[in-house]
Amino acid sequence: MTTDTKNLNTESEILNAAKRIFQLKGMDGARMQEIADEANINKSLLHYYYRSKQLLFEAVFKSAFSLLAPQLNSVLNDDSPLFDKIRNFTNNYISFVVKHPYLPNFIIQELNKNPEFVKNLLAERHFPNIEKFSSQVDEQIAEGVIKPIKPTQLLINIIALNLFPFMAAPLLKGLLKVDDTTYRQLMEDRKTEVADFIINAIKL
Amino acid sequence: MTTDTKNLNTESEILNAAKRIFQLKGMDGARMQEIADEANINKSLLHYYYRSKQLLFEAVFKSAFSLLAPQLNSVLNDDSPLFDKIRNFTNNYISFVVKHPYLPNFIIQELNKNPEFVKNLLAERHFPNIEKFSSQVDEQIAEGVIKPIKPTQLLINIIALNLFPFMAAPLLKGLLKVDDTTYRQLMEDRKTEVADFIINAIKL
DNA sequence: ATATAGTTTAACCATATGGTTAACAAAAGT
DNA sequence: ACTTTTGTTAACCATATGGTTAAACTATAT
Structure with missing residues (x-):
């Protein structure tokens, strides 16, 4: 060796x-x-x-973020039609988070405790850029395919609907009074249901 | 004294x-x-x-949860029509979270670190109950007012769209490249936009 | 074979941290 | 008045924790 x-x-x-x-x-x-x-x-x-602990932590954090970021990019910088994009993203993203259930929570939590940390990330090569997504949404509005909506709000909604149910799993399990297996099935169902929900919300 | x-x-x-x-x-x-x-x-x-620290923490946690729970209850156990309920909830909830920005994050985070803690909460008097909301949604589906959707999924979506943007604020600010003032305005806009989004998604 | 550079460990260290104790102060009860 | 109960503090304590050091071990190069 x-x-x-x-x-x-x-x-x-x-x-x-x-x-x-x-x-x-x-x-x-x-x-x-x-x-x-x-x-x-x-x-x-x-x-x-x-x-040091701090440096080890930063290595972990960056590694975690560089796993999450490409997932976001796939919705943002991709040439497929908007509706396909939403369907693919939702499906892929939920699969991804099922495999890494602690990841989004970890990133969001540590970013909350250390908001200035986000500046480091902005400098990273692969940091997601929303330009393309924004103009695609605006085009679809202009073409009369979807209702008027701010691209930023739509993006927030897409991310929220996909991420939140994993971040709040313990709370939601309690609220809905369901066991782990049932909850996992709910998440599985969301792979298609969330996309339907979003598309229904915006299509004309 | x-x-x-x-x-x-x-x-x-x-x-x-x-x-x-x-x-x-x-x-x-x-x-x-x-x-x-x-x-x-x-x-x-x-x-x-x-x-002890643990007991002090539990006092804080219970106090925080008993502030959040009634907000959820207002969507669940209330006689107003479904669409009104969604509008009121969204509007009120966002106002509430603007006043207590750290609260949802705190609860969800600590619940993630201590999932068995949710059992204590279930026993509480004011723990939200979803029965009424569920049957209301099912009625509206039967009456042909809204599209078929599982009440649990709809509830998850409502909570996700309202809570997530506050929990993930630092990440989203970075992603959208907006400053605090702009972000606060986005949240303000959501008071009506989120309700519109949800209602569009489900209405026939 | 032996020097050299890189890897791993046990033993320490300084400090931070949750928690306790004992003394003291202020009210309230008698 | 004085005794008891309640509230508050400074000084301590045991342990946990991040980090350091020096020695030992391993593999590679010469």
């Missing part, structure tokens, strides 16, 4: 362990010892590879 | 300080010393009145 692969193994093992712990407990709730245990290594190694 | 009023003053001063700190920083991020400073009292007094 070469030094390089050893490095990569340990380093990525740490990052994966840190992802699990940070996304579950947040920056404040996570403990360096717990991350070390999760990665089956000595606590000092965390500092050897990432210097 | 009687002992009682002294008690109440200090005790509620502590609770208010704790609300501010806990809702801003969460259970893990909050420090007892910081709450004491915020309340302008000695740290020991926190323990004198609330025994």
